[in-house]
Amino acid sequence: GTLPSIADTGANVRYPELDLSSLGKFFRGYGWPEYARALLDGDTIGEKCFRSYEDLFDEPLTRDELESASKDVASWPMESDNLGGVGFGVLRSGQDENQLAAIMQYGHANAGHAHRDRLGIEVISGGKRVVPDAGYPTHAAEHPDPPVWEKNTVSHMCVVVNESRQDTSDEGELVRFAKGVRVQHIEVSSPRAYLGIDTYQRGVTLVELEPDLNVMVDLFHVKGGWAHDYSFHGFEGEFFTDGVSFDTQNGGTLAGPQIAYGEIYDDPELVEHARMPGPPGTNGKRSYGSYHGSGFSYLYNVARGRLNGQFAGNWKDDEMGLRMLVPEGVAQEVITAQGKPPNKPSSPDHFDYVLLRNRGDSEADRLHSIFAVVCETFRNQPRITGVDRLSASSEDAIGIKVSWEDGICYLASNTGEGETVTFDEGLALDGGFGVLTLGKDGKARWGCVSGRLISLLKATVSGPGTWRGTVREVDFEGCSVVVEPSPGCERPPCNETLAGSNITHVWNFPVESVSEESGSYRLKLGAERLRIGRFVIDEEIEDGLSTRTWIHREWEDTEDSGCHYLIGARVAHKGRLWEIEKVYPRPDVGGHRFVFSGSIPYSGPDYGDPVIFDLGPGDDCVMRQTVYQEF
Template sequence: CTWTVLPEAATALATAYLYTGDQRYAYKAAVILDRIADVYPEMDLAPYTKMALYNSHGSSGKGKIKGCIWETGVGKTLATIYDMIYPGMADGAELVRFLSLKSREWKISNDKSSLSKIRENIEDNILREIILACQNGKIRGNEGMTQGAMATAAVVLDSEEETPLALDWLFEPGKRGEGGGHIPAVFLGEVDRDGVGNEAAPGYCFGWMSNFRQCAKVLEADSKHRDYDLHRDFPRLKRMYATPYLLTTLDTYTPRIGDTGKTADPGMVQVNLDVTLEAFIRFGDPYFAQLAYKLNGNTVEGLHADLFTKNPESVQQGIQEIVEAQGELELDSANLNGYGLTVMRTGKDDRKRAAWVYYGRTGGHGHKDRLNYGMYYQGMDILPDLGYPEYADGKWPKRAGWTKNTISHNTVTVNKRTQDINWIGHCRLHEASEGVAVVDIASPEIYPETREYRRTLAMVDISDDESYLVDFFRVDGGNDHILSFHAGEGEVTTQGLDLVAQEKGTYASPDIPFGEHFDGPPDGRYLASGFSYLYDVSRAKSPSPGWTMDWDLKDTWGTRLGDDPVHVKLHALSPSGETAIAHGDPPQNKL
């Protein structure tokens, strides 16, 4: 749309000016920025949200050009463009002639008759508007986004009186959407001891690191107004740089917990070579040297810092010395009990395997998935989480009904409803030794009616190439317990089950159609079973223990290592009143 293309065009022109010094690029960028300034103060999303427009406003209804969350990016972009072209606007007679002519033509109140008036238009109607919008909630994003927009606009404004006040606002008490920028409260109370934000989903939690990294750089560049240094004053920011890789497995995957990624797709969230190099240069921690070496293909060739770093090539020597002294980085099994994730790792090279159990937040961008688990083998995510829903809002029925519902995860549903929102479970045991790893995690508070809600999971190696999982799930309390289990895409065969196909309907009932919220509201308030999102149902009544299901998995994402077929086999050893198989769909716009 226009409001995406115009800032992109101005950014490209501003970048061209920085690389070439050709003022023609700066003038053209200034024309775009000046025209945006003519109308930006009047931009207000609220009237359109009242007409049911949804544009990333987090249910607040607020925003300017875009919803208040995405408007943080608009604000930072516009302020940065102005900073980039500021010197290139000097001696702008041609720029003044053009804009003053347009001002007369369109009867704009600012006649643009001098460069100072053009600057006044941009500074009053963009920079000061961004500052005001951060304070009144029209710009209000996830943690680090609002603070970054405010810091950028304030520093670019470069006002002796206004800039210090705007920067001070960043550290004043408040919370997201209210009061000041509350940076101390974020690092001291909302970032956990593992260095993870409080939004559950890695894609959102680690976004905090990226956002505050940019905010910190802006503050460091403006020491003349205030001596604010996030890296110096908040040690957890360093931890935030280190943590994203610690969640990964097979050097390929970050678990798709909560609203993160696509079902079974590869990718490590916020694991970035440039950021890792920056962290090594800043902190000198050997971990970052080893990680940079790994991310660069286990070599220092081609590694260098950015253009503004003194002696950028010396980075190679420092990293090489650390790797020679301490070896390459390999992750062992680990328990991040601040975030609520335990990861069991085993194997080497193409036969690396890993399993994880999540016991962290179930609110925000998290799912109702306490004690959910997954596994990776032969390069594939063989027990995948569903990941990001079609729409991450409170209106989309399928998000609450299925994608974030407890029934769609490899855990237990009690009394045909979702788990409660809860901060974290209790890891009672996490041990790993040669050939075996085990975790024991309890969370009875996730369902108030349960006295025990507890999973013990062990990964046992049977060779250098193969492992199996042993799963004990204990539930005491409630009247109805359903253990869900799904693997990746593939054909399923069973043994020991006398399955009878249900002719119509869903797992909820033969008479309840797909997607009908028969037991709750059809929106984000839904907290019930989610059963109507399971279709093509077959059931076996009271099967004898010992039955099996086998998934012949498709290599959906082209990640399989080797030519051997990949299977998942579930061997059930406990009695049950019923076993059923059905289809459930991943988010359909995330394929």
């Protein structure tokens, strides 16, 4: 029920806000009991329904109406969730003041309000934004601050590649999502964040080590390019570091000692265009929104140090503390700096940033980084005593050892496929992700694995591995699919996430039920509909359709033209189901031109106008089940 600061949303950088006005609209539209419960908890009844100007046009909600609708929901659900349709994941661990939550936004967002922050995360603990996304920028008009800094990749909790902003804001591909008693996990690959980069994949895990001790483990795999900068910042408060000796840079900014604050040092053409008369677009004048550089000149008070042991960054105020722990071996250099959030009433003067930096050969363009960060929040004193990186037998894998007074937690991640990876201290992983914890006595307590096994000494957690199949039929109105398992795979699991693709288009849905149908299986998907769009035909052309309906208001036919997420989706029209091969904007008349690559018969409902569906027959699909075990 709280409002995350995704792109141009969120006005309060300190505390998440309960958006009761929007919840009221959602309840009126959908009638969901969870919305009714949240409105009751927020006392949004009678005249208190009027939270915005738009609310004046709706009938006030009554207590009887909300209590009747929410009678089977005792409280707002506080479990982890993944909304595959929009590409939004939220992890929740712990309760009340011990609750830790992480939010990841990975869906397509190419409208004008998008930020260059695919796979960016925000962290909330005990109701406080401890790793805040600053949200809406200072200016809505033509100005350098929003595109060069406030919307740029470096100001968010992301990895900057080759000292430039992300190339696109296109959708990421869900690798796995797991929610359990003690482990919450989401892992997403974003191959189009930086075009030409081999790997850009993030796995975020919340682990409940004790009922009052929850930690976040962030593993970010990046392969390709010559420069990788992992950007992190905490909330307003006292900031101090441990474990690294820093040399303070004499003036300037992160862009260099001679580069002034806010200077557009890496795009001189844009500086010249800014001096031209008239608005952007006049005589070819570029907008500040076309900036593609680093934004490093907005980070000041720079200090640098080498990572030769464990590093700790600490943020603390009167309410709580945040500790960022970085093991040796994941970065060459640690940089601290300050950056200003958008100028809003709730904004502090600055945020304190920590950047983990790796540099490689600019000609080889083959730099490989696996950034590892463990975050702990605390009220009195931190309890994590150490974080170590474990050497792995594969360059695509990393092992992390987290120690505290009463035990040890081992976490392993591997972006490779089909091999068992061994780590220091006898840890082994056959799969993509796993956790094993030991008590103070050295005995295994519990573990989980997404794959075939994770083992340490005599403790082993086994799993079925990855289930794979192909979509053969789709019930577009009933929101179910018939899938055929791949050779070696049997009955697909229930209550897991089904992720699918046809190379260009990706999707994912939760599976609510599984039933056998003549050697194949029907999966009921947790979705209200599979339609993702519709449009009015302007003209039928030889290889597709033209429409004046705007799908995205992007003018140029570029890699970042805003409609990539539709490529590979299906269009139902005149009894045929067509696959979208390309979408071109039509700036002269408005709307878009769809180019189709082929079709199959369609026997679903006739909606009158063409309808776009998220998936179709022939799509490949996978489920990466996570198995939990107590010892």
